[in-house]
Ligand SMILES: Nc1ccn([C@@H]2O[C@H](COP(=O)(O)OP(=O)(O)OP(=O)(O)O)[C@@H](O)[C@H]2O)c(=O)n1
């Protein structure tokens with residue numbers, strides 16, 4: 461299975477002075493944990509890291525230090541996650557029939573989750589890892605007034621990995637460019653194009669490391685895994 465890792469963000473919400481994926485978590489850069497999980501997933505054979513060229517030397521050092529055995533390529537990132545994935549898709553080897561996309565910032569995803577998604581995508585066109593939401597969710601207007609309360613049993617929190625048929629995902633991204641759609645995950649492009657996307661059971665611990673609080677939680681979770 462081919463895996464694309466969007467890793468080209470700037471980490472504004474983290475408030476750090478560099479790409480948050482280079483921050484240390486339990487004595488390793490955050491992206492190192494993501495790469496170790498992908499390396500340990502038996503289903504993954506090729507990894508493309510989509511990142512800003514200014515970070516490439518640092519990423520190369522991390523890859524060398526981890527002594528990863530899988531084929532890894534660095535691909536230029538875009539100015540949004542959507543653009544970064546688009547660039548990653550153009551750089552996939554021509555024999556890639558399916559692809560998993562996994563945020564570099566989700567450094568707690570397990571090898572088992574990668575393997576479950578790799579297996580499931582062989583039997584459908586699109587999937588995402590997701591978990592049912594536990595809170596009651598409110599739809600709120602610009603004045604801070606609640607407009608509605610959607611029924612919780614239909615609400616799922618989207619995670620990555622997200623898996624797709626490569627040909628269809630390329631078509632959906634191209635349509636997104638034509639229509640000017642701006643989305644925060646790839647499944648949303650499938651949805652807008654009217655193509656079915658399935659849920660695979662995600663992991664409660666599969667956080668996207670977004671704020672300093674998330675970093676502290678990741679430290680805690682990893683301390684139990686070592
Ligand atoms: N231009 C971008 C923006 C984001 N990402 C990646 O998409 C994932 C999810 O994005 P997010 O957590 O929002 O990361 P940042 O964009 O770095 O954070 P922020 O939105 O707080 O600036 C991350 O692995 C990030 O590196 C990317 O590849 N290219």
Ligand SMILES: C[C@](O)(CO)[C@H](O)COP(=O)(O)O
Pocket residue numbers: 541563617618619620644645646668
């Ligand atoms: C893809 C994603 O991680 C699913 O939860 C998320 O949508 C990324 O969004 P962000 O706005 O870039 O954090």
